[in-house]
Amino acid sequence: MESTILISKTENSKFLKISVNIWFTVVVFGQFLFALYILGLYGVSGIAGDFERWNEASAHGYVEKDILGNIVFGIHIALAAIITIGGPLQLIKKVRSRFPKFHRINGRIYIGTAFLISIAGLYLTWIRDAVGGLPGGIFITINGVLIIVCAFYTAKFAIERNLKVHRKWAICLFLAMSGVWFFRVFLMLWLTIHQAPVGFDMNTFQGPALNMLYTFSYILPVILATFYFKAKQSQSGKPRLIISIFILILTCCIAVGTFSATMGMWLPRL
Template identity: 45%
Template sequence: MTEQLSTPSIQAQFRPQKLLNLAATTWYVVTTIGQWAFGIYVIGFYGKSTASGDLAKWNQVLPHGYVKGDWMGNLVVGLHVLLAAILVLGGPLQLLPFIRRRVPRIHRWLGRIYVTTALIVATGGFVMVWTRGAVGDFVQHISISIQTIYIILFALLAWRCARARQFDQHRKWALRLFMVVSGVWFFRIGLMCWLVLNGGPVGFDPQTFSGPFLTALAVFTYALPASLGILELYFYAQKAAKRGVITVVALLIFILTALMAVGIFGAIAGMWLPRIG
């Protein structure tokens, strides 16, 4: 009798955690699809235009990305784009428990490459924002610059914890690094979700790429990353004893994942595929 009563009780106790795990897994799958699609687009668009010698085509996506006669600056932009593709293609692989547990050597080498690449891309992005005439307003530029600080700090902390074999802390700092490194991707997905839901640009001027919506999106993507807030809620829910808290966090992740899926679909159909077609 006791055994029959205790078994359902144990199952009920862990049901919210299963919901949380399902939410996290769904988020990971959708994020991986979106980031790999973005990586394929970057390689397809920039690789095709570079191979054909039509570097001026970069300016369709990156204003002042290509400047005639500035071979050094163009080289920096090209390397920045290439390394960014490596980040979005390799980042999701670092989050796979299978690779971490079964082939730790590959996980370690991927981690070294990811951290090094993130530092280079962040530094290069910072330089490009302030020297290549990036679009957007001053608040957007400041927000992106703050993101650079996050990336450098989280990369060093993830590396330090790994060296000290503090693997639980290393995992958390690596996830935080992934979130801030993915800032540019989150910005694009957030923008496309907004455009799809509103049927067009609302709250900003597409010509100047400025306005209250884009300013707010930049702040909550780069300077005060909402992704970090959700991640910290996830960490808290993993250890929480209250079923209600766990359930609310899981549902929040599901909702945000659905919005991400809308943005990814909009980006693939309306921006990435047409540019590499």
Template identity: 45%
Template structure:
């Protein structure tokens, strides 16, 4: 966003939208910093936990996090799970880098090649996740399973549109579809951060059963993260605010993005302290 997701916004001297747009740039910059810290922390956790357990041959440790993640004798299923999880590290590390306009300008070849890897990996990981949900006995209820399956459709469609627009030289459209792709690819991360934010604010589980990992809160969270992504709504509001001329609209959207960034920061802190660090410590 601003120099992160798109080009910087230029202002005419004396325009009434100058300061609201600066506020918007500040809000999305904070959002991006929080997201980058959170996603890279998640990537370090993936590599440290799954990579180390895989390298040491202790594949059964996957089941500490993923129920039925490792099934003895099922080498095909285990390969799908392992590939899905370890490739996810590429997405959470490479995703924020792809949003940097400065990287796109200074190192376009790196941006293009990383983009190709990101798009291909996103499709592979999403497909692997779909297979895992319906063949490995994933936790949660049917609504959660259907919601994350819908996310797979989003990822495949957005990846194709981002690639097609880039091939056609329609770079403004490409950037928008790439941003939408980033939002839906980050769904699993958003779910974890949202859950940890909820736990921190409530001081523990509320609105769901820890044993079955189901309940009204988790069902609603899955729908709003995967099936009807709030992240996409926030992104479309940002697109609108960049071109809006009413200061009150721009300011309202900037404050909304800032509020979301604060909630995400709480969730990221909770995830690092309560979920990721303890498993790699």
């Protein structure tokens, strides 16, 4: 009896590991496509001096005579490309163990970028006016604050060499930093399911469906991470099994949303 429980516990641990690896692979691939879009649209047009193209996806990307705002937007976008490529590398175990120096340098860049991108994002939200009005502004601000808090504790525990806790905060930071990517992916999943902008107004970009998607993208991933940490340490195999199945279902949703975002949002703008 005891040995059966032990086997199922180990099997559930393996299942959890496999689920997380599949999830991570899909997320990394999806974020790589997002990074290609950022570089392809904003990078290429920025280098060519064709700043008008910044407004293809963003209502206030390039605003004539707003030099400071345009610089902040440009910095925000450049940092977005850096973190979207550099972030996942920090969480790959083989990269950490084989290239510890790279992990430390990239980690410093990642944490510094987390602070800067959030501050630039807050400027764009509150000084420059962003798409989504007040609700959109409040939700993205929560995401920005969450990023800053997670970045602070990730750095703090790394400096104190408390690597176990550092890793947990680093995972939360990655999830918070992925919030804007999750939002685009879940929005496209929502539109694919409904084949119409159900639950929100396309013109104002406001509505209950968007508030739900903001919560799901900006806040819930960090909360879910705490359930994952608990399940991983649990004596019983059941929480691990439940969270593994949940992660696999979520991965299917993310894969569909990423495909829709790539085909419907990112590729057409390149």
